[in-house]
Amino acid sequence: MQRIGVFVCHCGTNIAGTVDTKAVAEALGREQCVVFATDYTYMCSESGQNLIKDTIKNEKLTGVVVCSCSPRMHETTFRKAAASVGLNPYMVEIANIREQCSWIHKDKVEATEKAIILGRAAIAKVLLNTPLTAGESPVVKRALVIGGGIAGIQTALDIAEAGFEVDIVEKKPTIGGKMTQIDKTFPTLDCAACILTPKMVDCAQNEKIKIYSYSEVDSVSGFVGNFTVKIKRKARFVDETKCTGCGLCTEKCPMKNVPNEFNLGMDNRRAIYIPFAQAVPKVATIDPDHCNMLKNGKCGVCSKVCTAGAIDYKQTDTFVEEKYGAIVVATGFNPIDVSKYGEYAYDQSKDVITSLEFERLTNAAGPTSGTLLRPSDGKHPHTIVFVQCVGSRCTPERGKQYCSKICCMYTAKHAMLTREKYPDTEVYVFYIDVRTPGKNFDEFYRRAVEDYGVHYIKGAVGKVSPQADGTLDVQASDLIMNEQLHIKADLVVLAAAIEPDKSARPLATKLTASMDTNDFFTEAHPKLRPVESPTAGIFLSGVCQGPKDIPETVSQASACAAKVIGLLVKDKLTCNPCVAHSNEMMCNGCSQCANVCPYGAITYVEKEFRMPDRTTKVRRVASVNPAVCQGCGACTVTCPSGAMDLFGFSNNQIMAEVDAICK
Amino acid sequence: MKISYYPGCTLKNKARDLDRYARESAAVLGYEFEEIENWQCCGGAYTSSKDEIATKLPSVRALANGYKSTGRVVTVCSACYNVLAQTNHEFAVNPDFDMRVNNYLAPDFEYHGDGKVIHYLELLRDEIGFDELKKKVVKPLTGKKIAAYYGCLLLRPSTVLKFDDPENPEIMENLIRALGAEPVIYPMRNECCGGYITLEDTAQAQKRSGAVASSAKDMGADFMITACPLCMYNIKKHSGTGLEIKYFTEVLAEALGIENN
């Protein structure tokens, strides 16, 4: 005979404000097999939990129902409480009378009635609960970091520091990410390369860190603590183990007109190239789309001049399979394509550029070796106009809805550095707001205005018109003076919105990690769990989770590493025992369940069975790996014979809940 | 091929050339422009006020007639295109409008926006194709630098008209290339000439059309082409630049070898 205890929580006024908890306890107390029912202000508090524990002992309860907030909040808490006094934790059921009742209804009579019904359903379920034991799975003590920008680098260094092995997978020929293209960083005006390259070198030299550059994640299977990842190592046509990075091949290669991605197409590189001087690894790569030898079988100059014999035209893509306990996503961002905003004439004039292009023009490793020159005629610009919020803060049809966060600061930086280096150049910034939330940020922007004389004008730019004389007419609002201004500019810089790297969405599918409509990875909780994905074992680092600047990225990267370390330091993880299992006598071997399982948890085995007529027959039946199964239930729905069922959420239990609700 | 044609009032009056050259060039290209029965003036401007129905009825009648005859309506005047296209779009987004209009027009007409409105330029681009057109050109306008003037009505609102890229269009430039000439890109080609303001404020019309024509002239244009009689008037009379302006149908007809009489 079952003995069920019911505990109805007030949750302060969260529940009690809309639901008559006393009435609910009374009504549920009259249900079959309920030997104890009460209401209490805060069930999750220590005294609330003690109430449950004491009642289990005193009343010899066989099952517990807590009517409270969502199980996502405190199911673990109540299960622990039950387990501590000897009741199997899976004999505890939660009826959500907060998120599913008190928070969404206003009428107390209706809400109370609904709470009673929800409680009844939970009681019907717990009566059919069976005690379950959580299994264990081992943890592979190795982490994978996808993306080798500052976020990935910082996370990898921190994980390695704790003594764990880390692999970095980076799709470009070198690690470093966007920060390698930045000249100086706000608000300190540190040289980006100077602060980044030591970290890049650390990664290369660290015994615990392995860098897979020019590589991509091909497939991911498994689950937290036990991921199996296939990494595709793209063919460089250069043997990494032999190449010394001397660069001779890049000087001799006859294919000179390949647009240089590092300088955003503003100058050219050769078909064989090293992205920039501080590349890690410092190894040449041949671009198969532009190499004459690879395309037409003619040339071979690089192979001839290479003293290390590192060129290998026969190289193919290779695959590596590795096991990891945790995966970190650090795929970063790109500026959007601003061609869509034709009013700024980006496609019609070479002198309308994006901020990242401006960054390249002022960098010593850039197309003009750091002298700020107009891309069209190489002349010095005497009037520069910066346009803010291009593609940010729009309605969804017109652009990105979010604020890209970094543009106000980097524009102030660009404006300030320009005025410092070229005091004869007038600089205008047309802004809607100036957003400077970080430490020393507002002071930085004020210095641009007060010490360097940058003209900040409140109002947006409506149109940029390239004139016959090569200048640009910038038509803008001055909202403070109520004027429409026409500024004759030599260079116009657009602060383009940033968006997640295009590889992010396919990667999210491979990882079954969730993503929002802007392709930013979603965090488990926006305030309290910002570096973990809701998918166990996947962690987030950097702009892939949301726009942020370098200080925040580094903070988040270290936080992410801390979470990873917390996982890897465990030897075993407890599994969810609410897994699927197949009734072998009913299973007809149709494979439907294996087809729908998103985790690959179901395989088929040949087994010998004793038939009713005393013969034996070998039949093909489903077999569920309880360590991989996440208990989603898709197989139980698909199974045509009803052989597949879910522990803790069996078909009978669900029907019992439905019956209780419909009573 | 027959296609229902909505000329608009101005093409029967001050802009006869625009109409005539349109029909003659279309005939050479294999299209018979069949004028819609009993069409009425579109009004020149689309009233965006959500509660105005009566001003849109002439457009609806034209659309319904065109739909009944050939399934769609072609028009040549920018203003008529803008009014008809926006009116047609309203059926798709505003069921209240659909109901009211049909109440007004019953029992003579029933129309629910299933027809299509296309501009002659779209016909040239999408059905005839500029490559095919090029083959039919007998007197290419070689050496001519022509500035295409779109004005506002052909391009905006772009989400409704979907005529071309509203900031960087190329349909007329592609037409110019097909006719053997060199298109001139200038920043003011999608800015307003002043439009109806010319009636009461000549100074503003001069300012607007002056800015447009100067821009074209600065970029080296020999002359300008347009699809709108009002733009034609403003640029010719008020721009103060002396830049010549013609209807696009006139240069099209000329290139196709149609006699000018």
Added chain:
Amino acid sequence: MNADLKEQVLRISGSDVRKCMRCGKCSATCPSYDEMEYHPHHFVYLVERGDIERLMESESIYKCLTCFACVERCPRGVEPAKVVEAIRVEAVRRQGMNHMKADDIPAKLDDDMPGQALMTAMRKYSK
């Protein structure tokens, strides 16, 4: 603040004036800026505030060319030209408030002016 008038204007225009982020791009792009006392961003701002009378009394509503540049370029989809039109319509619908009367026209004509100019102006400026 005239709540009824504001409600009318919002209903006729179909515009959501709250979407405006006060960037001023509409006014930046308006070809009639220098001819107007109130600019497109003022129209949106004042309608939200319910301060519409002064807009109806201003010549600015007749200076709008309905070129839709502001509608096209507004990053927030506010459609200021429709707000201006709604206010113009409110003004012109009142008795004696036609901005252009048939009698005025002959004096403004010239031989080359296309009928389109008259039609459009009458549609915009009178009821």
